[in-house]
Amino acid sequence: MEKSNNYISVIITAYNRRQYVLDALKSSTEQSLSRQLYEIIIVKNFKDTNIDAFAEEHNVINVYSENKTLSGKIIEAMGIARGNILCFLDDDDMFYREKLEYVFKKFNENKNLCYLHNNFTAIDRDGKPLAYYNRNPDFNMSSISIRRETINGDAFGKVSKSIDTLIYLYAKESGMELELDSRELTYYRVTDQSVTHSFTDFNSFMEFSYNSLNIILNSYIQMLPLFHSRETRGIIKHKISFTRIRLNIFGGNVARLKDYLVLLYTPALESRSYEIKVAIASLFMRKYSAGKLYKNEKMKQEVK
Numbered sequence: 001m002e003k004s005n006n007y008i009s010v011i012i013t014a015y016n017r018r019q020y021v022l023d024a025l026k027s028s029t030e031q032s033l034s035r036q037l038y039e040i041i042i043v044k045n046f047k048d049t050n051i052d053a054f055a056e057e058h059n060v061i062n063v064y065s066e067n068k069t070l071s072g073k074i075i076e077a078m079g080i081a082r083g084n085i086l087c088f089l090d091d092d093d094m095f096y097r098e099k100l101e102y103v104f105k106k107f108n109e110n111k112n113l114c115y116l117h118n119n120f121t122a123i124d125r126d127g128k129p130l131a132y133y134n135r136n137p138d139f140n141m142s143s144i145s146i147r148r149e150t151i152n153g154d155a156f157g158k159v160s161k162s163i164d165t166l167i168y169l170y171a172k173e174s175g176m177e178l179e180l181d182s183r184e185l186t187y188y189r190v191t192d193q194s195v196t197h198s199f200t201d202f203n204s205f206m207e208f209s210y211n212s213l214n215i216i217l218n219s220y221i222q223m224l225p226l227f228h229s230r231e232t233r234g235i236i237k238h239k240i241s242f243t244r245i246r247l248n249i250f251g252g253n254v255a256r257l258k259d260y261l262v263l264l265y266t267p268a269l270e271s272r273s274y275e276i277k278v279a280i281a282s283l284f285m286r287k288y289s290a291g292k293l294y295k296n297e298k299m300k301q302e303v304k
Contacts, residue, residue, distance in 0.1 A: 003125050006107045007037060007084060009039050009040075009041060010040045010100070012025065013042075013043050013070055015044070018091075021051050021068055027097075028089060029058045031098075039061065040061065041077045045067070071157050071159055075153055078153060087145045090142050093188055096184070099183070113177045116178075119182050120142070122189075123187050124189070127201070138167075144168075146170075147176070150170050158222055159222045161219040173227055208251045235268075238267060239269075248283075
């Protein structure tokens, strides 16, 4: 393969969870791309005999960190990373074998490309394919590859959650090219400990949705001062308003008339028709909509 300056740093992050870390590490070491063209860095808050031995054996940079936030762990990894292309991998996800070779080729072919988002295959705790899907361009860290210089490290650490959205917004504001690729190159695991939960009952779904939406809302508010372009700020304002509207369904009662108007005149990453349906539901059919959303999530998380 042609040599390039596009050296890749794979950044794996883990906090407390260790069940699938070896699977994540193995998927990153068993790539079709030569190891001369990429490095692997894992940042975690625990020591584990098997994981640490595997990391040492396979030349993985193993960093112990007490940092509780994803952004903080990524900043630590960036402090030692040699790559100008960053690929992220959550501790419970996996790469397809050809993932890094594909990323390397894409960035090598287009010098103005700063952000590549690949599609994913959702799997359950046992690795069985699920019907779950999400085609938003800012969803799933393990699907994101980005040029390192696009990220503002100082501001990056000010945001605690929704880091996949934050990275996407940095790419949008850079003025460089973004590519949303339909090719599935990542396994995205859905469990009761992942960002996308598997739910045991309706009450746990309601509680999780309410709590997680509040955290997400605060993260979007933290992002707003970090960006300056009209389009990027418009996306954040849209997300703030839409999150408030979604919270109404789960008993938040925080959305105002302005939030409903914002949906109509700011840029959207979600389907506009979907957002309108959610807005109507938050106004007139909260209890019914919450039940329907719960059923939809359960269906998405059924084995194909």
